[in-house]
Amino acid sequence: MAEDAILSAKGITKEFKGFVAVDNVDLTVRRGTIHALIGPNGAGKTTCFNLLTKFLQPTRGEITYKGQDITRMAPADIARLGLVRSFQISAVFPNLTALENIRVALQRERGDSFDFWRSQTVLNSLNERAEELLGQVGLSGFADVHAAELPYGRKRALEIATTLALDPEMLLLDEPMAGMGQEDVERTSALIKGVSANRTILMVEHNLSVVSSLSDTITVLARGRVLAEGDYQAVSKDPRVIEAYIGAAHG
Amino acid sequence: MASETTTAGLAYGKRSLVRGMPGHHIAIFIGFLVVAAVAPFLLYPVFVMKVLCFALFACALNLLLGFGGLLSFGHAAYFGSASYITAHAAKVWGLTPELAILSGTAVAAFLGVVFGSLAIRRQGIYFAMVTLAFGQMIYFFALQAEFTGGEDGIQAVPRGHLLGLLDLRADFTLYWVVLAIVFFGLLIIYRVIHSPFGQVLKAIRENEPRAVSLGYRTSQYKLAVFVLSATMAGLAGSTKALVFQLASLTDVHWTMSGEVVLMTLLGGMGTIFGPIVGATVIVAMQNYLASFGAWVTIIQGVIFVIAVLLFREGIIGVLARRLRKPL
Numbered sequence: 001m002a003e004d005a006i007l008s009a010k011g012i013t014k015e016f017k018g019f020v021a022v023d024n025v026d027l028t029v030r031r032g033t034i035h036a037l038i039g040p041n042g043a044g045k046t047t048c049f050n051l052l053t054k055f056l057q058p059t060r061g062e063i064t065y066k067g068q069d070i071t072r073m074a075p076a077d078i079a080r081l082g083l084v085r086s087f088q089i090s091a092v093f094p095n096l097t098a099l100e101n102i103r104v105a106l107q108r109e110r111g112d113s114f115d116f117w118r119s120q121t122v123l124n125s126l127n128e129r130a131e132e133l134l135g136q137v138g139l140s141g142f143a144d145v146h147a148a149e150l151p152y153g154r155k156r157a158l159e160i161a162t163t164l165a166l167d168p169e170m171l172l173l174d175e176p177m178a179g180m181g182q183e184d185v186e187r188t189s190a191l192i193k194g195v196s197a198n199r200t201i202l203m204v205e206h207n208l209s210v211v212s213s214l215s216d217t218i219t220v221l222a223r224g225r226v227l228a229e230g231d232y233q234a235v236s237k238d239p240r241v242i243e244a245y246i247g248a249a250h251g
Numbered sequence: 252m253a254s255e256t257t258t259a260g261l262a263y264g265k266r267s268l269v270r271g272m273p274g275h276h277i278a279i280f281i282g283f284l285v286v287a288a289v290a291p292f293l294l295y296p297v298f299v300m301k302v303l304c305f306a307l308f309a310c311a312l313n314l315l316l317g318f319g320g321l322l323s324f325g326h327a328a329y330f331g332s333a334s335y336i337t338a339h340a341a342k343v344w345g346l347t348p349e350l351a352i353l354s355g356t357a358v359a360a361f362l363g364v365v366f367g368s369l370a371i372r373r374q375g376i377y378f379a380m381v382t383l384a385f386g387q388m389i390y391f392f393a394l395q396a397e398f399t400g401g402e403d404g405i406q407a408v409p410r411g412h413l414l415g416l417l418d419l420r421a422d423f424t425l426y427w428v429v430l431a432i433v434f435f436g437l438l439i440i441y442r443v444i445h446s447p448f449g450q451v452l453k454a455i456r457e458n459e460p461r462a463v464s465l466g467y468r469t470s471q472y473k474l475a476v477f478v479l480s481a482t483m484a485g486l487a488g489s490t491k492a493l494v495f496q497l498a499s500l501t502d503v504h505w506t507m508s509g510e511v512v513l514m515t516l517l518g519g520m521g522t523i524f525g526p527i528v529g530a531t532v533i534v535a536m537q538n539y540l541a542s543f544g545a546w547v548t549i550i551q552g553v554i555f556v557i558a559v560l561l562f563r564e565g566i567i568g569v570l571a572r573r574l575r576k577p578l
Binding site: 074076077092095104107108110116118 | 463464467468469475
């Protein structure tokens with residue numbers, strides 16, 4: 001089991017001035033799977049997510065990615081290792097066109113872009129790939145539209161295409177369905193399923209039908225701790241999980 | 252848009268500065284040169300040179316504010332320091348004007364590295380406050396240091412001979428040199444905005460966490476644009492010192508930092524040509540309304556309030572939206 005773990009966290013803890021948001025969490029994501037992180041509001045899902053992507057520094061604990069200790073690394077460097085995250089609020093560059101959004105990601109393969117003396121026409125060689133990626137998420141024909149003018153579902157699609165432009169080995173999706181209508185949820189579900197080939201995905205998600213249909217493994221968090229772990233069948237029957245969800249609904 | 256860009260670029264050759272420049276931008280640059288060529292015959296040349304220097308200064312600030320999303324409230328530090336160093340180099344060390352300008356600009360760049368690397372650790376209002384604090388430190392230094400001449404400043408700075416050959420004492424001769432410097436500076440800023448670096452910069456301005464998640468070490472980009480902006484502000488300050496043959500406390504005062512922010516906002520922050528227009532309006536007002544005395548400040552204030560209330564995107568910002576073209 002241990003050898004096919006791509007990302008693992010041991011005993012990660014995050015304290016905010018006396019309040020423990022994430023308490024001694026162990027998490028192992030196996031290579032090639034879709035792993036979901038669920039839990040009632042305030043369970044520490046987003047904090048946990050931010051710890052794994054290094055947008056927050058854990059108070060204690062250790063995180064390894066492909067056998068490498070990444071506990072003290074900067075978030076930009078994590079991305080360079082092929083571990084790329086998305087955001088809860090659709091993270092596009094609003095005043096850039098859809099094509100330019102994707103090109104910013106494709107530009108990464110040039111290394112650092114400190115060449116301020118060169119014309120941006122050198123980036124035109126990336127246009128073809130960018131168009132291709134737009135096509136993959138159903139955004140052909142929107143290349144010259146500013147991201148700000150795209151409807152919500154399409155913004156999320158653009159965000160996924162931008163992430164895919166980096167060809168990451170592992171994706172971390174923070175509530176990919178947040179704020180979506182049913183139609184968009186289905187389209188995005190299919191999209192995530194599609195991109196999961198040859199990749200590992202860890203996602204935080206509220207929509208349980210999405211979680212049940214997509215994920216191989218589910219980890220349930222409650223009050224900053226791991227409550228249960230397993231496939232949907234096992235987890236949904238666990239009395240502690242039922243109690244945490246119903247208890248939270250009443251509380 | 253894409254085809255327009257490539258044809259314009261090809262027509263001017265692959266390595267040229269205008270490569271990838273859309274046709275209407277080339278037209279604006281040519282228009283700028285035409286106006287600048289005629290202006291000194293119709294107006295007082297020193298006044299036009301002042302406009303040119305402030306246009307470059309405002310464009311330098313706009314590079315940081317409009318494209319890097321960083322509001323510096325202490326840009327007088329780079330403008331003024333460069334002005335003092337150039338004045339001192341020309342007057343005391345007896346350097347030729349081009350070397351004096353280079354020294355001033357280099358010092359501004361150095362200050363940009365030092366102050367920038369500290370300021371970029373903070374964001375938003377805190378960033379503005381840190382830059383203001385550094386600006387005040389430079390002001391205090393200029394007030395106290397021996398070589399800056401305290402309240403008097405450095406006066407009667409010799410304009411010298413360009414490359415030891417061209418006598419710059421005549422306003423008209425100096426004018427063409429200043430125009431060349433400013434135009435070169437504007438082209439550099441234009442290129443920075445439209446480079447692969449500029450593209451990443453805009454991405455950071457739009458959504459920094461996202462840029463980080465794509466693997467960009469954003470603080471390095473912010474520092475780079477801070478230094479570029481400080482350097483260009485320095486070039487403007489150095490040139491100004493030779494035009495007026497004077498470096499004074501006004502150049503490093505916080506009101507100078509405020510004024511250049513005002514010029515940028517009035518013309519259109521984040522536009523390409525807006526700061527040039529903003530600088531022209533403000534400098535012209537100061538010049539032609541000078542007879543109103545202290546009222547100039549009030550008139551300026553009223554115009555600023557009207558600008559913020561009626562066209563927040565600035566003069567050129569509004570125009571660009573109407574024309575649906577980046578200006």
